Amino acid sequence: xxxxxxxxxxxxxxxxxxxxxxxxxxxxxxxxxxxxxxxxxxxxxxxxxxxxxxxxxxxxxxxxxxxxxxxxxxxxxxxxxxxxxxxxxxxxxxxxxxxxxxxxxxxxxxxxxxxxxxxxxxxxxxxxxxxxxxxx
Numbered sequence: 001x002x003x004x005x006x007x008x009x010x011x012x013x014x015x016x017x018x019x020x021x022x023x024x025x026x027x028x029x030x031x032x033x034x035x036x037x038x039x040x041x042x043x044x045x046x047x048x049x050x051x052x053x054x055x056x057x058x059x060x061x062x063x064x065x066x067x068x069x070x071x072x073x074x075x076x077x078x079x080x081x082x083x084x085x086x087x088x089x090x091x092x093x094x095x096x097x098x099x100x101x102x103x104x105x106x107x108x109x110x111x112x113x114x115x116x117x118x119x120x121x122x123x124x125x126x127x128x129x130x131x132x133x134x135x136x
Contacts, residue, residue: 004090005081011091012078019071023064027117030060034121041132050129054122061118065109072108073098 034053041049073095080086101107109115130136 008081008091009078012074012081012093015093016071016074016078019067019074022067023071023114026060026064026067030057030118030121033060034125047129047132050125050132054125054129057118057122057125061109061114061122064114064118065105065111068111068114069103069105069108070095073103076103 033056037049037053037056041047076098077088077093077095081088127136
């Protein structure tokens, strides 16, 4: 019985690690794509590339928040499986009960771990685009 609980916890931990890895890869892709668009701007002086770079920033922010939400839900499941008083069936990966509080998508979207990065980049791109257009 205890061995099954440990194995269940290992399965959940592997999922949490994958979600964390996905989040890191999303940040890598976002930086790569934004850098490529800024390089296109540098070679052509077309300010549109700077504004277009905001779109992948926002899309990757959404994806990053989605993976953070899944990670938090699986952390909640991990905590419940770890607690012997909770009756979680062995090897259950059901995360549908985790909906409130820190498990909400908006909480993840504006979490202090990812929102500052994406807001900062999107803000710099927007402000930089306006500056390059000589609007400000």
